[in-house]
Amino acid sequence: MATTKPTPLFPTYAELIELSLNDYPQLSAYLDNQPAWMKQHWEWAKDYLLYIGRNKSEHTYVRFRNDIEKFLLWVFMVDKQPVDDLRKADILSYIDFCVAPPIKWISTQLHDRFSLNNGYFASNLKWTPFRLTPPKYDKERVLDPKKYKPSLQTLESTFVALSSFYRHLIDEEICFGNPIPLAKRDCKHMIKDSQIKTVSRLTEHQWQYLIDTAVELADKDALFERNLFIVSTMKTLFLRLSELSDRQDWTPVMSHFWTDEDNNWWFKVYGKGKKIRDITVPQGYLSYLKRYREWRGLSPLPSKGEQTILVEKIRGRGGLTSRQISRLIQQVFDAAYEKMKREQGLDPAQKLNEATTHYLRHTGASMEIERDRPLKDLSEDLGHASSATTDTVYVQVERKKRATSGKDRKVE
Template sequence: MAITKPTPLFPTYTELAELNLSDYPQLSSFLDKQPTWIRQHWDWAKDYLLYIGRNKSQHTYVRFRNDIEKFLLWVFMVDKQPVDDLRKADILRYIDFCVAPPVKWISTQLHDRFSFKNGYFASNLKWTPFRQTPPKYDKDRVLDPKKYQPSLQTLESTFVALSSFYRHLIDEEICFGNPIPLAKRDCKYMIKDSQVKTISRLTEQQWQYLLDTAVEMADNDPLVERNLFVIATMKTLFLRLSELSERQDWTPLMSHFWTDEDNNWWFKTYGKGKKIRDITVPPGYLTFLKRYREWRGLSPLPSKGEQTVLVEKIRGRGGLTSRQISRLVQQVFDAAFDKMKSEQGVEAAQKLNEATTHYLRHTGASMEIERDRPLKDLSEDLGHSSSATTDTVYVQVERKRRAASGKDRKVQ
């Protein structure tokens, strides 16, 4: 049976909150041609995604939207059974589909779902539910959609989103059971990983190359002062990309730096789970803060109530988006990789070629662990719900001991 090309079902959260189907002619036409139960399912998913958008972060909305959209397209166009009739075996068939989707459902480029034209939101014919991307260190690799294979992490994310969706349907008394946990337990693709865990971080030498490169670039071009400030801030204050960027409900300001009665500096941020936390600011970081503020024509240190945007656009008003901040960091990663590769060799520099912005948070936290900072204090700065999370993610002391003891083995 031929499977037709899918159509996008849900826009961004802001657009979904204001959605009128008459403004989406192709989506409206697609739903009108379907049986009544399909339109009902779309409404269920819309209500669920609006709930996610209201109560979670923008990143969480996008992640869950992507997974629920894929699932519904499979339900509507392939399986053609209502979700409240699906059982464990059906979910496992869906996972089989996700592991090897039709080629026409896979794209090698990122495409927007809808474009605003002539007063309407037109569905993008190039959009697909699945996307194949090359590794960051090999961006020029030619991709073959026939060789698409999701990672274990991608499948894990799919199970999380679907289970959350079914729990919502149970709460709304639409479904009376959740088949996802049983399907995950019996899924042949969910391999238990007992291997050595590694953290996506830079070594001390790689970090020093990155920081030195950023300083050198800023010395030569004042506009790179922003790049330097972002890199120093994300690593030293363990910030996620979203915590430094402007969001619909939060704009990082200079006044979020503050001092207590003992003149200790802190930084207030709005993090994961919609939680505000205060992060300790070491004195050594203030040099970079002062340098950045001097470039912007501000006083050396922030004052109480200062409404200056923390990372400001050069043109226009307001703060930078996550994507814009990521580009600033990437510029320095690329330059540092080239510099370290020429001086130390490609093997020593490889992590700089692979690194993303999140490496900065992991690098800062890992270095704190290595200097024996109390786990509870670090956990508070990171915004983890418990010290156990910090311990699981970052503590690598035992692994290093194990590696050291293994070096004594003889071949003969």
């Protein structure tokens, strides 16, 4: 078991592109003190992460960076075997490690990996590879690192990242096999769940509270017009947070709303997997778009070629980042939760306290399923690779029938 505290290995993608170890004195010294094969491994991982950053989204880079960084630190500090020598049993040992990492490897706060000091990037001594976070609805909870336990989703993500890394090493003729699929198959921590799948969504009643609260906030303070526009857009157009935010290679602008020859409105999105898709825009949504544009001092509806940034910063230039958009959504969730708790009690309001930004996409899609919209049409709006994905994630008709038929069972 590792007894020393780990050090960060990789910065953000933008910093990684320009990375020179001369600018990272602690990281450079750490790598220089390791066997030559470990520094070579770091180079392999750096090349892989640059590939991910070029070809995937910023969110995917961050997720894969986190998993590959943990894996390399375990290889360097615990297992001390080259990755091309690892077999299924070694990977299973790593997963055991991830399920119960050393306390020194866990923190209860988010810390940056590096800080820029006097022209150099200093490694943050407070940073750790694992983080224990409180539930969204209980931010005041005192956290105990000894109670850290990753979710099945987290472990699934780890297997995905490691398998992708090994496939890259195989493509580069560094490795000649991928031990990850076999390890995942035999992993005792991966419990197969064939039971009820729930979708993180709001009920129609909770959604109505949310949108009504957003309207009330905007009526009282014009600055909340952005919040109202974002919340209505995310839910109605089934957007992921990244699809509304300003990114390095894409900025949503007003002309991404467009009409076809039959005067149907569409919204062009740069989505997951770097794929552009067009989403149908319902007539009922246009009143929210017009209201938002009126607040911006624009004509009622966008014109062809209009380059006005869709959701721009109040101060500074450019569009909002995912984190900034998330904060605006959270303001509405918080206000709606307080309003519903006050008027209807804690239990009906609790979901609004737990909800995250992704609830909006799931809520919009689930409501479309319930009104019997063709699955293929909804799947294309959502940007799913196939209707089967939409069916798996959202269709819960049989579950509801099962629940109804089971309600009247007798105890005696």
